[in-house]
Amino acid sequence: xxxxxxxxxxxxxxxxxxxxxxxxxxxxxxxxxxxxxxxxxxxxxxxxxxxxxxxxxxxxxxxxxxxxxxxxxxxxxxxxxxxxxxxxxxxxxxxxxxxxxxxxxxxxxxxxxxxxxxxxxxxxxxxxxxxxxxxxxxxxxxxxxxxxxxxxxxxxxxxxxxxxxxxxxxxxxxxxxxxxxxxxxxxxxxxxxxxxxxxxxxxxxxxxxxxxxxxxxxxxxxxxxxxxxxxxxxxxxxxxxxxxxxxxxxxxxxxxxxxxxxxxxxxxxxxxxxxxxxxxx
Numbered sequence: 001x002x003x004x005x006x007x008x009x010x011x012x013x014x015x016x017x018x019x020x021x022x023x024x025x026x027x028x029x030x031x032x033x034x035x036x037x038x039x040x041x042x043x044x045x046x047x048x049x050x051x052x053x054x055x056x057x058x059x060x061x062x063x064x065x066x067x068x069x070x071x072x073x074x075x076x077x078x079x080x081x082x083x084x085x086x087x088x089x090x091x092x093x094x095x096x097x098x099x100x101x102x103x104x105x106x107x108x109x110x111x112x113x114x115x116x117x118x119x120x121x122x123x124x125x126x127x128x129x130x131x132x133x134x135x136x137x138x139x140x141x142x143x144x145x146x147x148x149x150x151x152x153x154x155x156x157x158x159x160x161x162x163x164x165x166x167x168x169x170x171x172x173x174x175x176x177x178x179x180x181x182x183x184x185x186x187x188x189x190x191x192x193x194x195x196x197x198x199x200x201x202x203x204x205x206x207x208x209x210x211x212x213x214x215x216x217x218x219x220x221x222x223x224x225x226x227x228x229x230x231x232x233x234x235x236x237x238x239x240x241x242x243x244x245x246x247x248x249x250x251x252x253x254x255x256x257x258x259x260x261x262x263x264x265x266x267x268x269x270x271x272x273x274x275x276x277x278x279x280x281x
Contacts, residue, residue: 009047009051009076010047011076011106011225012044012047012051012056012073012076012077013044013045013046013047014245015069015072015073015076016041016044016045016056016059016073017045019059019060019063019065019069019073020041020045020059020063022063023062023063023064025062025063026038027041027042027045030059030062030063033058033059033062034055034058034059034062036055040055041059044056044059051077052077053074053077053078056073056074056077057070057074057077060073060074072225097150100234100241101154103223103232103234103243104154104157104164104223105157106225107164107223107224107225108164108165108224108225109164109165109166109167109223109224110164110165110166110167110221110222110223110224111167111221111222111224111257112166112167112168112169112219112220112221113168113169113171113215113219113220113221113256113257113260114168114169114170114171114174114219115171115173115174115215115218115219116173116174116177116219117131117174117177117179118170118174118188118192119166119168119170119221120151120154121154121155121157121158121166122166122168122191122192122195122201122203123151123188123191124184124187124188124191125148125152126180126184126187126188127179127180127184127185127187127188127191128148128151128152129144129148129180130179130180130181130184131179132144132147132148133180134179158198158200163200164200164224165200165201165202166195166200166201166202167201167202167261168201168202168203168204169204169205169206169257169260169261169264170192170203170204170205170206171205171206172205172206172207172208172273173208175189175192175205175273175274175277176277178281182281185278185281186278186281189274189275189277189278189281190278192274193271193274193275193278196267196270196271196274202267203267203270203271204261204264204265204266204267204270205264205265205269205270205273205274206260206263206264206265207264207265207273210263210264213259213260213263214255214256214257214259214260214263215256215257215260218235218236218237219235219236220233220234220235220253220256221233221234221235222234222250222253222254222257231245231250231254232244232245233245233249233250233253
């Protein structure tokens with residue numbers, strides 16, 4: 001998945017390909033129905049070059065797409081060239097972060113499971129600064145400051161008129177691991193308590209007492225689009241990032257998140273545990 005391909009263009013290609021395949025049409029058959037070449041239909045599906053939304057609309061109608069699907073795809077076509085707030089920084093941030101920010105900009109929901117650190121969207125400045133300092137690749141102070149600034153800027157998505165819903169499940173180790181200092185952690189835990197009062201955040205803690213669980217392999221994020229077919233799974237492997245969008249991959253991680261949600265403490269009990277840990281520090 002190329003970081004230089006905008007999310008809207010990538011999602012458009014994926015949706016157009018799935019709709020045509022669902023109808024059982026060849027590229028040539030689809031093109032003939034709307035008066036364009038086989039190459040044009042292929043280009044729309046492979047994320048290459050510009051698109052014209054009236055052609056996208058016509059193809060969707062021939063594919064028998066539902067009104068909701070057609071509207072979602074046409075909106076993607078109309079916004080395929082749009083760039084996000086981070087565009088001025090694209091030359092100085094890692095490609096995987098560039099893609100994550102692009103995906104996040106379009107997300108209507110984010111489902112996080114974290115087993116090491118607090119999710120970036122909920123981190124305080126002090127906490128994230130400590131995380132950056134803990135990186136085994138030593139960074140210059142100005143580089144750390146720039147990365148922290150970007151992380152803080154990301155959190156402004158909650159200030160939108162229609163912010164995404166963040167559902168975060170934290171392994172108990174996340175709230176007990178002292179990152180930076182006890183003072184920094186108390187501030188961070190306080191931020192989590194505030195977040196759990198927001199209508200746009202659902203926060204649960206998965207206690208040690210639950211033992212083995214559905215995500216023993218590590219942290220992950222399911223970024224949700226306007227339609228389930230636009231979902232993407234993001235896994236931070238520390239040595240690099242992995243983005244997955246195949247149906248079987250999405251099904252596996254959605255199922256894992258559902259199991260974790262069932263195993264974790266409810267919101268009120270989670271907040272009570274966070275408060276106890278905060279008082280112990």
